Amino acid sequence: MVAPRPAEYYQERSQHFLNLIDAMLDLGELELACEVLWGASAHAIKAVAQRKGWAHGSHDRLRATVIRLIDEGAPPHLNGQYMVTATFHVGFYGDWMFNADNIRAGKVLVAQFSQTLAALP
Secondary structure (H helix, E strand, O other): OOOOOOHHHHHHHHHHHHHHHHHHHOOOOOOHHHHHHHHHHHHHHHHHHHHOOOOOOOOOHHHHHHHHHHHHHOOOOHHHHHHHHHHHHHHOOOOOOOOHHHHHHHHHHHHHHHHHOOOOO
């Protein structure tokens, strides 16, 4: 088993992934941009879970983290943000018709989601 990384690592990777999106779109890599958006979202969740000492090694645990955060007083809109960001994971498989404009809009949503998570105690 790999030792967990510090919370700062996950937060930095989340921002790094967000910074890659525009270049991917310039290359026409829509599926990859979708997956990287999901990665940015997942790493933002992992950062807060790691700070709290919670498990975060699966998609189900990431979703459970969001629900647990809301149960502990995080803004209820966090769940809606999570649901939107999670749709980008599906975009990697080409099952959804994402275009560059809605991926750019998704980048803004994922950045907001990440900021909300980073501000939590």
